[in-house]
Amino acid sequence: MRVLVYSFLLLFLCSTLSYVQGRNVKVEFPVPRPPLSKGIFPCSSCHEGIPANPTKRQLKDEHINIKLHHAEGVRWCLDCHDPTNRDKFKLANGELVAFTESYLLCGQCHGTTYRDWKAGIHGKRTGYFDGGNRTYLLCVHCHDPHDPKFKPMKPEPPPYGPKNANNVR
Amino acid sequence: MGQRTRTMSGNLYTRRTFMKILSAGFVAGLGGINATCKKVINEEFLQKYFSEMTDEEKKRVVQRLEEKYLKQYGKSTRVSFGEAKQNTLWGYGLDLSRCIGCRRCVYACVKENNNSRYKPQLHWIRVIRLKKGNLISLENAEHYYDPDKVPEEGFIYMPVQCQQCENPPCVKVCPVHATWKEPDGLVVVDYDWCIGCRYCMAACPYKGRVFNWAEPNIPKEDLNTTMHYFGNRPRMKNVVDKCTFCIQRVRSGRYPACVEACPTGTRKFGNLLDKNSEIRYLIENKRVFRLKEDLNTEPKFYYFFSL
Numbered sequence: 001m002r003v004l005v006y007s008f009l010l011l012f013l014c015s016t017l018s019y020v021q022g023r024n025v026k027v028e029f030p031v032p033r034p035p036l037s038k039g040i041f042p043c044s045s046c047h048e049g050i051p052a053n054p055t056k057r058q059l060k061d062e063h064i065n066i067k068l069h070h071a072e073g074v075r076w077c078l079d080c081h082d083p084t085n086r087d088k089f090k091l092a093n094g095e096l097v098a099f100t101e102s103y104l105l106c107g108q109c110h111g112t113t114y115r116d117w118k119a120g121i122h123g124k125r126t127g128y129f130d131g132g133n134r135t136y137l138l139c140v141h142c143h144d145p146h147d148p149k150f151k152p153m154k155p156e157p158p159p160y161g162p163k164n165a166n167n168v169r
Numbered sequence: 170m171g172q173r174t175r176t177m178s179g180n181l182y183t184r185r186t187f188m189k190i191l192s193a194g195f196v197a198g199l200g201g202i203n204a205t206c207k208k209v210i211n212e213e214f215l216q217k218y219f220s221e222m223t224d225e226e227k228k229r230v231v232q233r234l235e236e237k238y239l240k241q242y243g244k245s246t247r248v249s250f251g252e253a254k255q256n257t258l259w260g261y262g263l264d265l266s267r268c269i270g271c272r273r274c275v276y277a278c279v280k281e282n283n284n285s286r287y288k289p290q291l292h293w294i295r296v297i298r299l300k301k302g303n304l305i306s307l308e309n310a311e312h313y314y315d316p317d318k319v320p321e322e323g324f325i326y327m328p329v330q331c332q333q334c335e336n337p338p339c340v341k342v343c344p345v346h347a348t349w350k351e352p353d354g355l356v357v358v359d360y361d362w363c364i365g366c367r368y369c370m371a372a373c374p375y376k377g378r379v380f381n382w383a384e385p386n387i388p389k390e391d392l393n394t395t396m397h398y399f400g401n402r403p404r405m406k407n408v409v410d411k412c413t414f415c416i417q418r419v420r421s422g423r424y425p426a427c428v429e430a431c432p433t434g435t436r437k438f439g440n441l442l443d444k445n446s447e448i449r450y451l452i453e454n455k456r457v458f459r460l461k462e463d464l465n466t467e468p469k470f471y472y473f474f475s476l
Contacts, residue, residue, distance in 0.1 A: 116475060121262075121450060124428075125424065125428075125447075126424060126429045128424075129422060129423070129439065150269075152319060153432070155316070156271065156273060166287040167288065
């Protein structure tokens with residue numbers, strides 16, 4: 001009987017340990033470095049010691065290049081950026097996540113897109129699909145988080161028509 | 170018997186002597202060709218049908234091709250005969266809600282697959298533009314569109330390439346069996362066996378095949394040196410070629426070049442036999458259709474809408 005209890009205890013301990021470890025490692029979606037502007041990260045290098053101003057406002061002195069076109073009027077900086085730990089994001093439940101896990105943050109509102117992204121349908125995967133290194137891209141690699149709509153782009157040239165001098169017939 | 174031929178010098182020959190001289194000359198000529206002709210050309214000419222080649226013969230073919238490309242392009246290349254993996258059937262997904270018609274895939278494909286850049290320009294992917302709400306009417310498709318910015322208001326874009334049919338009409342019509350379906354579902358062409366009759370191009374309902382009207386023009390510095398015998402090795406004049414889902418990549422577990430080039434993540438690729446693959450997920454969860462399904466070609470190219 002005692003052996004049974006001990007073995008159960010051991011099993012329980014092991015599973016919690018591995019759970020905690022799994023939580024810390026989190027290699028589920030290995031992503032490249034987020035596309036942060038040069039010299040901007042870590043945010044704490046500037047924000048350290050500055051108390052966060054919780055008033056919703058238009059920024060006038062810093063970050064003036066950021067024009068928020070992402071549910072503007074409803075959302076502002078501190079809805080996603082954590083006011084105390086400036087190098088992290090804050091989820092709705094108060095949990096802090098790193099910049100490399102920003103998909104958790106985006107997924108809070110864009111649930112169906114997040115589901116598709118996890119399955120590899122939304123977004124792009126490159127490299128090796130079969131063993132080897134598969135690279136996942138974060139939402140922010142394609143969508144500017146402050147202005148997420150995909151911008152129109154110049155198309156590559158059309159194929160040469162049948163009468164074009166560069167075609168042989 | 171009495172038929173006589175008078176030559177310029179005025180001598181008379183019977184038909185028999187004339188034929189004798191003629192055939193003697195022919196044999197002598199053949200000998201001359203044999204002596205001057207390079208061994209390489211002979212080997213190329215006498216190469217066996219693919220499925221009849223032994224491993225030793227395949228190795229010699231690889232050696233011959235690599236030597237040829239080194240001479241032609243000044244670059245050492247690696248030509249592979251990589252065979253289909255067990256339990257694989259490649260399938261492709263293309264998200265019509267996402268494609269913006271930017272043609273990045275077209276040029277990535279050209280570069281990866283050593284297509285001729287000009288004279289002739291050969292593209293394996295054709296991006297067609299259709300009026301929104303008019304998807305079924307391919308007659309009004311336009312592939313020479315050239316606006317400043319894409320996507321344009323009121324249009325959708327639909328890239329079309331080889332659909333890797335399970336029931337490929339192009340394979341049926343080939344008179345010399347130079348094209349066939351591999352065990353992993355890829356329809357390939359043996360360029361060394363193709364006679365250039367272009368029956369397959371006529372048979373394909375997707376315009377998935379193109380013809381090398383002239384020797385290809387590939388910039389030496391842009392030559393992709395990782396090659397596959399059925400894939401991106403430089404072709405010659407008078408053969409047909411087509412998309413192979415980048416056979417040189419997918420058989421070693423890499424995504425095709427068009428998948429990696431797409432800036433909007435429109436293109437999906439995976440193994441149809443693998444329950445956890447991306448392609449299976451989208452077939453099971455999205456609105457999917459296959460192009461010209463009514464022709465019973467059973468394409469393995471799935472267009473879908475993610476929105």
